[in-house]
Amino acid sequence: MNQLPVEYLFFVGAIGLVGIGVAGMLLCRNLFRVLLALVIAEAGANLLLVLTGYRWDAVAPIVLPGMPAGTTMVDPVPQALVLTAIVIGVGIQAFAVAVLIKIYHGYGSLDRRRLAAMLDRDMNELAGVGPGRSPEAPAGKRPFPPPEQQEGRS
Amino acid sequence: MMTMVVAVLVVLMLATALLVLVTPNMIAAVAASSAVSLVVSVLFVMLRAPDVAMTEAAVGAGLSAMVLALGLRRLGLWKLDNREKDDA
Amino acid sequence: MRNLISLLFVGGLVFLLLVLTLQAPFAEGPMLVGKGILQQGTEETGTANLVTSVVLGYRGYDTLGELSILFTAALALGVVLGRRRPEAPRDLEAGLVLRASSDLLFPLLLVVGLYIILHGHLTPGGGFQGGVILAAAFFLPVLARPSQRISHAGLMALEALAGAAFIIIGLLAMRHGGQFLQPLLDKGQLGSLLSGGTLPLLYIAVGVKVGAELAGLLVRLGDAEADS
């Protein structure tokens, strides 16, 4: 009955996937890779969810002909949840790829930081305000000096 | 025996997942993410979840890789020697 | 700095989860709902595959939400990539091997997909898995013969029909004071193809919808490639 290490292993696997995925989402700079990291994190969460319904002494939750009554089965509920979650995941993923294509068309880059800077500039342009926190386009009077100097662009 | 198999699979899975994050080649990254799904689906079989395993194999390893590959082609990253400049 | 905070966050998350789940009652969780379903599931829904009884019976409403999400994703993807452009020049046809094998594979995939959908209440598999295979069956010819196109309108209509069918089967149950999505029809002999009441019908709707949906997603992404 010394099955302890195996259960640790499953958990380590699931949580490791989540950890790697989330770390990738936060640290990678290429947006396509960030999307891949999200996929990995989702797979980890799904694995963890299936683990919650697992039993050692049980069989898959399918009644087969000739199966003795009262056979223990694993919990079907988390499995159903994971089925749902997987399909949801792929739908969102396809949409994300389409958006990514458009972003690449629009900005010519997938680098997260460069894109963030360009988004900032775009939003300022859209709103008709100058780049950065410049002192010459304030609303009314500002009692404090601007906290940061204008960035490189004029 | 079971422990050994699971240990090998888990290590393989985590290593592949890390590979997704660090490999400079995007095609390899997509392939690796598909491989992660494949290992996960094997784990699902061991956890007695055949339905989930089938779905993960069909959706995660097959379809999702296809979607990502189509995306890569459109993004112009479909090159084997592509060292992305954008990734740190 | 930001990287450091991110790493700390991830480290904390992993550590917490590890500590918590290793304390948790693994493999002997309370399973209150699960036990109930294992006891009553086959009687209440008439399906041999209890995961199917959960997906379409006990949590059929979740499945409706999930179908809606796929539908929404396809719609939103259409909004992003825009309406289809008029015929753009396409690549030449693929090689003979690919074409021949696609001709060979198409009926095979179709049959396998339908088989998996139809037996979803008996064996592992069902609408989602079969639907993915159907999608592959319809996308394969597109890969082999880029000049041929699948009509988006047709796929969309098929999908709308399947989605509406799911809801209407659910609504029919309400006519006689039943609840939305309550199983109808005879439950039949457990383990035979014609068992499980309306659940196999629901699974066919799911399969067709998922298949049309995913094929549409792939075709759209592939189309987008043509005019780049």
Place this chain on the structure above:
Amino acid sequence: MNAVALLVVLPLLAAFLTPSLGRVSGLAAKLLGPAVLLFCLGLVWHYSTGDGLPFSIALGGFLPPLGINLYVDSLALLFAGIVFLLVLLAWPWGDGSREQYALLMLLAGSSAALALSGDLFNIFVFYELGAVASFGLVVSAGTRAAHLATFRYLLISGLGSVLFLLGVAIVYINTGTLNLAHLATLAPQSLNNIQGLVAFVLILLGVGVKAELFLVNSWVPEVYATAPGWVSGLLAGIVSKLAILVLLRLLILVFDFPDAHNLLLLLGVAGFVSGELAAWWARDFRRLLAFSSIGQLGLVFIGFSISGQAGVMAGLAVALHHVLVKPALFYLAESWGGALGRLRGAGGRSPLAAAVFVLFALSLIGVPPLPGFWAKMLVIMGLAGEGGNLQITAIAAVLVVTVVEAAYLLRLVGSFYAGDGPEAVPSKQGPGDISRALLFAVGLLLAMVFVLPLGDWLSSVSGEAMNVPHYVAVVLQRGELQ
């Protein structure tokens, strides 16, 4: 009673049919949605005026906790009604494409489902549905900035859903159930520990993405600045409010621990302070509104952190006030959405719009007769009633930051009436935007006049929502599964 499922199902059915119907007849596609929405509004009215509330239905005839149930009380019906009303108001302002109509119906259906749902995983499914529908609406602006903002929103939201799933896994492994009522009976034993707290934090972060919670709200200014104005109004009016309703239910039924409340208080104060300070620094109208929205939702969380009925009531009051104010302000932003400097002298060019803005601004600040004052008052009174050190600090923070809020709003109001601006450009309001904003202003004034009956009604609604034993009894009427 079972017809209550139609509130969710009919909008979804309409959404499925709209794109195909639009191919046959554009007019039919345009009219199908409003017809369904009006029918749903009628249904909401029918249930909320009839007796027999609260009740619960078991979908598919599978009794909870095995199946999924819909729980119908005044609070759920109130939010469902708000959803249908706001979507109906937004209907004529889209670009008229059938995809957009379908997305609006999906948003309506998913939001109604969230309001009624009595199952933890079901909440996840429809939360995701609402998220994807809102991605589609935001991206319909079609600019590259909108695409990028949507993608960043999608990533945060994806991270949130992973965290939510982890939380669900921890809850399930400890209790073996997902039904909220069943969880309410089990939580005092199984979840009143570190596991429960971690599950709460994970689920809070997951749902908090849409509720603009501090830490996971970085998408808010980007999305609100790039999306079409009416979409921002919908997001601020519907999506964030439904996320808050979900959190409220979970807080009352499942995670009713002191630690959870304190955490909510901290995050709420952080959100309020950071939001209002950022709004002070904002230089364009949309981002000012976005940051102010973060601040207001922080105030809602502060309200919910107060234990007992006072907290529920305070949080709901702030949330409902925000529903009245923010969508209207975003409608105004449709033509005012530029730099604040360009709004100089706007009071002369479109006096009506400026007057409406002044009204909303005063209410946001909390000037006495207006409803915003009562909402803020309830929060502060509730905090004072708790009386802990943390709560006193929170009161001080709220009061100080209110001064900041007043300063930036009044600064803007002042510039409206400060002669003609340097560039007398657009800032003229279209008749559609101003008439809708006026509708909300009238609502606000009515709320001011009828503040006492409203207060009584809110008190009874929150009392009903607070009554956990009753909730459990209604849902698990046929005895609990062992």
